[in-house]
Amino acid sequence: MLRTLLLTLSVVAIAHAELCKPDAQNAFKVRISIKTALGDNAYAWDANEEYLFKAMVAFAMRRYSSKSTTQISNVLLCNVTDRVSFWFVVTDSSKNVTTVPGSEVEAAIRMNRNRINSAFLLSDKTLQFLKITSTLSPPVEPSAPVWLIVFGVVLCLIVAGIVFLIVSGIQKRKKKNKESTERENLEEKVEVTLENGIPCEALDLKAGHINGVFAADDERFTSL
Amino acid sequence: LSATPEIPKEDGRPKWDNKFQYLLSCIGFAVGLGNVWRFPYLCQIHGGGAFLIPYFVALVFEGIPLLHLELALGQRLRKGSIGAWNTISPYLEGVGAGSWVVSVLVSLYYNIVLTWVMWYFINSFQEPLPWSVCPLNENRTGFNEECYESTAVNYFWYRKTLNITPDIAESGTLQWWLILCLATCWAIVYLCTIRGIETTGKAIYVTAIFPYLVLTIFLIQGLTLPGATDGLIYLFTPNLNTLKNPRVWLDAATQIFFSLSLAFGGLIAFASYNSTKNDCEKDAVTVAIVNSMTSLYASIPVFSVLGFKATTAYWDCLDRNIISVINEFDLPEESIMRQNYTSWISFLNSSYPEKIAGLKLKSCNLQEFLDQSVSGTGLAFIVFTQAIILMPGSQAWAILFFIMLFSLGLSSMFGNVEGVFTPLLELQIIPKSAPKELLSGIICLISFLIALCFTLGSGSYWIDIFDRYAASVPLLVIAFFEVVGVAYVYKINRFSKDVEWMTGRKLNLYWHITWRFISPLLLLIVFTAFVTLQMQKPPSYTAWNPKYEGFPMKEEKVYPLWVQAICVLLAALPCLCVPLVALFHLVKQKRRSKDPSFVPPEVFSHQGANS
Numbered sequence: 001m002l003r004t005l006l007l008t009l010s011v012v013a014i015a016h017a018e019l020c021k022p023d024a025q026n027a028f029k030v031r032i033s034i035k036t037a038l039g040d041n042a043y044a045w046d047a048n049e050e051y052l053f054k055a056m057v058a059f060a061m062r063r064y065s066s067k068s069t070t071q072i073s074n075v076l077l078c079n080v081t082d083r084v085s086f087w088f089v090v091t092d093s094s095k096n097v098t099t100v101p102g103s104e105v106e107a108a109i110r111m112n113r114n115r116i117n118s119a120f121l122l123s124d125k126t127l128q129f130l131k132i133t134s135t136l137s138p139p140v141e142p143s144a145p146v147w148l149i150v151f152g153v154v155l156c157l158i159v160a161g162i163v164f165l166i167v168s169g170i171q172k173r174k175k176k177n178k179e180s181t182e183r184e185n186l187e188e189k190v191e192v193t194l195e196n197g198i199p200c201e202a203l204d205l206k207a208g209h210i211n212g213v214f215a216a217d218d219e220r221f222t223s224l
Numbered sequence: 225l226s227a228t229p230e231i232p233k234e235d236g237r238p239k240w241d242n243k244f245q246y247l248l249s250c251i252g253f254a255v256g257l258g259n260v261w262r263f264p265y266l267c268q269i270h271g272g273g274a275f276l277i278p279y280f281v282a283l284v285f286e287g288i289p290l291l292h293l294e295l296a297l298g299q300r301l302r303k304g305s306i307g308a309w310n311t312i313s314p315y316l317e318g319v320g321a322g323s324w325v326v327s328v329l330v331s332l333y334y335n336i337v338l339t340w341v342m343w344y345f346i347n348s349f350q351e352p353l354p355w356s357v358c359p360l361n362e363n364r365t366g367f368n369e370e371c372y373e374s375t376a377v378n379y380f381w382y383r384k385t386l387n388i389t390p391d392i393a394e395s396g397t398l399q400w401w402l403i404l405c406l407a408t409c410w411a412i413v414y415l416c417t418i419r420g421i422e423t424t425g426k427a428i429y430v431t432a433i434f435p436y437l438v439l440t441i442f443l444i445q446g447l448t449l450p451g452a453t454d455g456l457i458y459l460f461t462p463n464l465n466t467l468k469n470p471r472v473w474l475d476a477a478t479q480i481f482f483s484l485s486l487a488f489g490g491l492i493a494f495a496s497y498n499s500t501k502n503d504c505e506k507d508a509v510t511v512a513i514v515n516s517m518t519s520l521y522a523s524i525p526v527f528s529v530l531g532f533k534a535t536t537a538y539w540d541c542l543d544r545n546i547i548s549v550i551n552e553f554d555l556p557e558e559s560i561m562r563q564n565y566t567s568w569i570s571f572l573n574s575s576y577p578e579k580i581a582g583l584k585l586k587s588c589n590l591q592e593f594l595d596q597s598v599s600g601t602g603l604a605f606i607v608f609t610q611a612i613i614l615m616p617g618s619q620a621w622a623i624l625f626f627i628m629l630f631s632l633g634l635s636s637m638f639g640n641v642e643g644v645f646t647p648l649l650e651l652q653i654i655p656k657s658a659p660k661e662l663l664s665g666i667i668c669l670i671s672f673l674i675a676l677c678f679t680l681g682s683g684s685y686w687i688d689i690f691d692r693y694a695a696s697v698p699l700l701v702i703a704f705f706e707v708v709g710v711a712y713v714y715k716i717n718r719f720s721k722d723v724e725w726m727t728g729r730k731l732n733l734y735w736h737i738t739w740r741f742i743s744p745l746l747l748l749i750v751f752t753a754f755v756t757l758q759m760q761k762p763p764s765y766t767a768w769n770p771k772y773e774g775f776p777m778k779e780e781k782v783y784p785l786w787v788q789a790i791c792v793l794l795a796a797l798p799c800l801c802v803p804l805v806a807l808f809h810l811v812k813q814k815r816r817s818k819d820p821s822f823v824p825p826e827v828f829s830h831q832g833a834n835s
Binding site: 169 | 347349404405408411412413418419421550551554555557558659723
C-alpha cells in the first residue's frame with residue numbers, strides 16, 4: 001500500500017516535471033519586479049505568494065471557461081529564480097497528464113489581467129507574462145480640444161485690446177478736433193476788434209486804468 | 225550746415241516717454257531668440273570659454289562702433305532709415321532702402337517662428353503634454369509608426385506642428401492650425417505697434433523685462449537638476465586650440481553683428497524719436513554690453529538643462545542595459561546598479577561572452593550625449609521640450625519657457641516693424657490726415673497674407689532659406705556702406721562735430737579709428753569670408769523623410785535650381801537697392817540739369833532737412 005502510494009506520487013512528480021519546464025508546450029514564463037514597483041514597501045517572494053499566484057491563475061481559468069473544474073493543484077510552477085521569474089503551466093484534471101492549450105490560458109489571463117495585477121499590487125510592466133501582450137490603453141481624449149479653448153481666450157483678449165485702442169484713438173482725435181475748432185471760434189470772435197493784440201472790449205471794461213498823467217486835467221495845460 | 229543747428233522741439237514727431245523706455249526698446253530689439261539658441265551653441269562647438277575671446281574682440285571692434293553710428297545717425301537726423309540716408313546724400317538713399325527691404329523680409333518670416341512658439345504655448349495646457357506620448361495607430365495595436373521610430377518629441381514637431389513634406393519642391397497644403405496662430409501673432413503685433421512708439425513703448429516694459437525673470441527662474445531650477453554641473457563644465461571648459469580655426473572668428477563676427485540687429489534700420493528709427501541732446505555714446509555701449517551679458521546669462525540655464533538631459537539619457541541607456549542583463553541571467557533585482565555596472569559587465573563578459581554579445585548592449589557614454597549639439601528651432605522645440613517632460617511639474621515649465629521665447633521674439637519684432645513703419649510714415653504713403661492706426665493695420669495685414677505661404681507643408685524649409693540668405697549677406701553689405709557713407713561721404717569731422725553737440729564732449733580717438741578704418745575693413749573681410757564659405761559647396765538642406773532608409777536621421781538634399789535662384793534673389797535684392805537708387809537719383813539729376821528753367825529744389829531740401 002505504501003509502495004503503491006510512493007509509486008503514484010513519484011509518477012505524478014515526474015509527470016509534473018515533464019509538464020512544467022522551461023519552453024515546455026503551453027508553458028508561460030512570468031517575470032516579476034517587486035522592488036521596481038513598490039520600492040521600500042516591497043514584500044518578499046515566498047511560498048505564500050506562489051500559492052496566491054496559483055490561486056489567481058485558477059480563478060482566471062474558472063472565470064474564463066465558467067466550468068469549476070480547475071483546482072489550485074492544477075497550476076504547476078517551476079524554475080523559480082532570484083529575479084523573480086518562473087514558468088507555469090495549467091494541467092487539465094479531466095484528461096490525464098495533459099496541459100490546457102496555451103491559447104485558452106492566454107485568453108483567460110488577458111481577460112483577468114487587472115485582477116491579477118491588483119492582487120499583487122503590481123502593473124502590466126512589473127508583472128510580465130512574457131508571451132502575452134497587454135492591450136494598450138486608449139489615449140485620454142478630453143471632451144473639447146484644450147488648445148482651442150486657450151486659443152479662443154487669447155484671441156478674445158487681443159481683439160478686445162485692439163478695439164479699445166482704436167476706439168480711444170478715434171475719441172482722442174474727435175476731442176482734439178473739437179478743441180481746435182473751439183479755439184478757432186474763440187479767435188474769430190476776438191479777431192473782430194484787436195488793437196496791438198488787445199481786444200478793444202477789454203479796454204472799455206472797468207478794469208481799465210485811466211492814466212492820471214495823460215488825463216484831461218485842464219489846469220495843467222496853459223490856456224490859449 | 226555744420227554750425228550748431230537749432231532743431232525746433234515742436235516738430236510734431238512722437239517721442240519716448242522717458243530714457244528708460246528708449247533704452248529698453250533698443251535692448252529688447254537686440255536681445256532676441258538668437259541670444260538663447262545660437263550663442264550657447266556657438267560656445268559649445270567652438271571650444272567653450274575660449275569662444276569668448278573672438279566674441280569680445282568682435283564686440284569691441286565691430287559691434288559697438290556700428291551700434292553707436294546707427295544711434296547717433298538716427299538721433300541727429302531725426303528720420304527713419306530711408307529719410308536719414310537721403311539727408312546724408314541722395315545717392316546713398318539706397319542704403320536706407322536696402323535696410324527697409326531687409327526689415328520687410330525678416331518681419332515676414334520672424335513672425336512664423338513666433339507662431340510656432342504660440343502653438344506650443346497653447347498646447348502646454350494639457351495633461352499629459354502632447355509631445356510626451358506617441359499616439360496609437362489606427363487599429364490600436366501599437367504606436368504610430370513614424371512616432372515609434374523617431375521620438376514623440378520629434379513626431380509632434382515635424383508632423384503635428386509643421387506637417388512637413390519630404391522635399392522642398394512639394395508644397396503640401398496650408399495647415400489651418402498654423403494659420404490661426406499666425407493670425408493671432410499678427411494681431412498681437414498690431415496691438416502693440418498700432419500707434420508706433422506710443423504703444424510699443426508701453427508694451428516693451430513687459431516684453432523686455434519678463435524674459436529676464438523667466439531666465440532667472442530657469443537658472444535656479446536648472447542648477448538644482450542632476451547633471452547640471454556636467455553640462456556647465458562642458459560648456460565653459462576652454463579649448464584654446466579652436467582659436468586657430470578661422471571659422472571661429474567668422475562665427476564670432478557674424479554672431480555679434482546679427483545679435484545686435486545692426487543694419488535693419490530699426491535702431492535708426494528708435495533713435496530718431498529721441499531728443500537730440502542725448503548721450504548716444506553711453507547708450508550704445510550700454511545696449512551692446514547688456515546684449516552680451518544677456519547671452520552669457522542665458523547660456524547658463526540652457527546648458528544646465530542640456531546637461532540634465534544628457535545625464536538622464538545616459539542613465540536611461542545604462543538602465544536599459546542593466547534590465548536586459550538582469551533578465552538574461554535571472555539575477556535578483558537591484559543587484560546591478562549604475563555604479564557597479566562596468567565591473568559586473570566585465571565579470572560577466574569574461575564568464576559568458578556569447579550571452580553578453582547576444583544581448584547587443586549599446587555603449588553608454590556621457591560625453592557622447594553631451595556632444596549632441598543643436599541650435600535654433602531644434603534646441604527649443606525638440607531638445608528643450610524633451611528636457612521639460614523630465615522635470616516635475618512640466619506644464620508650468622513649458623508655459624513659462626514658451627512665454628519667455630514669445631516675449632523675446634516679440635520685442636525683436638517691434639524693432640523690425642518699426643524699421644518698416646517709420647520710413648513709410650515719412651514717405652507719406654498714406655495722406656497725413658489718415659490715422660497712424662491705418663498704416664500699421666495695412667502693414668500687418670499685408671505681411672500676414674504674404675506669410676501664409678510659410679504655413680504650407682514645406683514652410684520650414686523656406687524659413688531656413690530666408691534666415692540663411694535674406695538676413696545674412698545683405699546686412700553685411702548695408703552695414704559696410706553705412707560706415708563708409710558716414711565716414712567718407714558725410715565726412716567724419718562733420719559727424720564728430722554733430723556727435724559732440726549731442727553728447728556734450730569730444731569724440732574719443734577710439735571712435736575715429738574704428739569708424740574710419742577698422743570697422744569697414746573688418747566688415748569687408750567678414751563679407752568675403754562668409755561668401756567664400758557659402759560658395760564652397762552647393763547649398764543643401766536636411767529633409768525629414770519617413771520613407772528614407774536612414775530614418776530617423778534626416779536626409780541630406782541639394783536645393784533644386786529654381787530654389788537656388790530664389791536664394792540668390794533674396795540675397796541680392798537688398799544689396800541691389802544701393803546702386804539702383806543711386807542710379808535713379810543720378811538720372812534724375814542729369815535730367816534736371818538739362819532743363820535750365822528748373823530751379824533745383826535739392827538745395828532747399830538739404831537745408832530744410834538738415835536744420
